Amino acid sequence: MPPIKKFRLTKQLVEQRVKDNVIIVTFGNYAFMDFILTWVKHLTDLGLSNLLVGAMDTKLLEALYWKGVPVFDMGSRMSTADVGWGSPTFHKMGREKVILIDAILPFGYELLMCDTDMVWLKNPLPYLARYPDADVLTSSDQVVPTVVDDRLDIWQEVGAAYNIGIFHWRPTESSIKLAKEWKDILLADDKIWDQNGFNDIVRRQLGPAVEGDNGLVYAFDGNLKLGILPASIFCSGHTYFVQAMYQQLRLEPYAVHTTFQYAGTEGKRHRLREAMVFYDPPDYYDAPGGFLSFKPSIPKSLLLDGEHNLESHFSLVNYQIKQIRSALAIASLLNRVLVMPPLWCRLDRLWFPHPGVLKGTMTRQPFICPLDHVFEVNVMLKQLPEEEFGPGIGIREYSFLDNPSLPKQVKDSWLDVELCQEGTQDCSSSNNTSPSGVLRFPNHSNEYMFKTIFSSFKDIKVIQFSSMQDAFLGFTDKKREEKFRNRVKRYVGIWCCVENHTPGHIYYDLYWDEKPDWKAMPPETPEQDHPPW
Structure with a gap:
């Protein structure tokens, strides 16, 4: 040189x-x-x-x-x-x-x-x-x-x-x-x-x-x-x-310049990946252990009905993050990298109070929002100590499986999993796939069932679930469950900002469904102004 x-x-x-x-x-x-x-x-x-x-x-x-x-x-x-x-x-x-x-x-x-x-x-x-x-x-x-x-x-x-x-x-x-x-x-x-x-x-x-x-x-x-x-x-x-x-x-x-985003350098990189314009090395597209993905199957009413306001935005996002929570747990259990689904939002996120979308802009409602609008991408990608937060969970952007850089050996190694109601026809805990190569798998399954059935498919590169709604009952080991919760609670950020209220941000909560009185409201007191962990 x-x-x-x-x-x-x-x-x-x-x-x-x-x-x-x-x-x-x-x-x-x-x-x-x-x-x-x-x-x-x-x-x-x-x-x-x-x-x-x-x-x-x-x-x-x-x-x-x-x-x-x-x-x-x-x-x-x-x-x-x-x-x-x-x-x-x-x-x-x-x-x-x-x-x-x-x-x-x-x-x-x-x-x-x-x-x-x-x-x-x-x-x-x-x-x-x-x-x-x-x-x-x-x-x-x-x-x-x-x-x-x-x-x-x-x-x-x-x-x-x-x-x-x-x-x-x-x-x-x-x-x-x-x-x-x-x-x-x-x-x-x-x-x-x-x-x-x-x-x-x-x-x-x-x-x-x-x-x-x-x-x-x-x-x-x-x-x-x-x-x-x-x-x-x-x-x-x-x-x-x-x-x-x-x-x-x-x-x-x-x-395209990665301004107006909320998760530092990792957020910028993730946005360019979502747009399929970031160049990653070949090993990014073929992770050891393979990938897990799912279809978010959102009800039309949550996506399109009623006014676009705080309540309808949070109902839509909460429905999705609950499924993502299950998917993160299953990815962790099966030691796979989770391909995040596209995330739908009804409201924009900014740094200042606004009416939901900025007047005069061309923001459609609903729209596929960047992951950093809801998730702390920088935290998701951070090496957190395993003794406190359990094993790391790799993620990929929602467009990952459509990326032309995805190698043929990954595309061709694929299993579709259809969640079904235990006890209904052809819905049993078995690793038999249908003639078209689809595995029907009962929802509300426990850790043992997941491990038993999916160990037969550990060499399959991509496992795609038809939904994550009520797919998993949670980890059997209480310590593991606690560490997982400790980790993923930190994965979500804030929505910002409501008008005429200080502070104006509202914390997303990955476990919103466990709190019967949970409401999309900004903190009322300084004591309340903290993430839900």
Whole structure:
């Protein structure tokens, strides 16, 4: 491997990667290696090779170099651990971005700067080239559409923050001046979040519109020509995963950025997996012990009838999480990885009080909500001590069995299990399958029955149940049951937030059905304001 100094960011190093005067850049540390490889693979699959990755630690630099990824050293010696939002290290990362932009722009190349927690779904360069007069084109957190085609969002109607996870810079006098001033502001005050700093400075002056019908606006110092990328196709975590705005408007999305989510880095990864756009190694798709999945079989009335309100939302979600609870227990018992079902919600989740869905958005009701709307994905994936919480239970995203990366040997090794009422015809505890290969299995079965029957199928890769409603009576061993409960109680999060009540959040409870007086209500006193464990 060449010495580290060969990886210094220089005009010559960038020049080697530039194509049509454009360079696409992201940066991160070793903790984000899988995100970075996903980001790179999407671009190279789209035929784009004019990319560079900034490595914030030597471990990442070496790993990327040996994988053939164009990399440069950012010399910031960041820790290789995950960077929590809002931590001092996070703010340091924020400074790196502006320092990078300020360093690259004077080289004279157009810069498409990206966060690592986003992926490209379509080549954006022809789109960006449609606006040659723009100094800066930025994405935004806008959730209400301002256009219904693929034009730039209407700047007068974008009230949300400009999002610096995806933005394109041309090396003009105005943009170079903006980068320098933004950098100076951030370096002078380490309390300012880089995105807030960018928004403050760019909006210092906003208007008038740039001459011509191009959707650009004069901003910053009155000379900078700014355009706002349409949130329907340069998607946030809300316009893509909650509203599916691009689908409803029949548009092709260019990018998705995992914002508007609630479970840290694990939640971001899980959302990209749900969308089948995250690249996992082959062993992810063929776990030892195999997989367990089930059809949630939700009554139509719970999904569609009546008003969409707190009560109907919680009735729907509670019905599903009770089945997921049984499925987690059976997965634990059979030592299989649980493929989560798609989760239906009637209400959106946000950080602030709202009427259920945001006015003016395209959120459908009901909708398939991301797992992190209800479950603490980061807790589900955490290594919890076994003596206190029992054995770990692996999970996969709801789209897992539809993923083209699922190998043939997994797809072809499948058993359908139909739950039936003990004593009815052909419903007995036996491992005989029907001529069509379906196993009829009694509901309300105990641990012994599960172990006895399913030991015959331990080499089958996927076991799919027709439902989990009343499938399992619980663990025989009280200690095991206690540890399991201790574990899975922590798996669910909160819904947020009701209007005109502080606090406004409501805790989900995986064992809601054991509490006759359970109601979907926010805590009334500080003593009540804690998860149900």
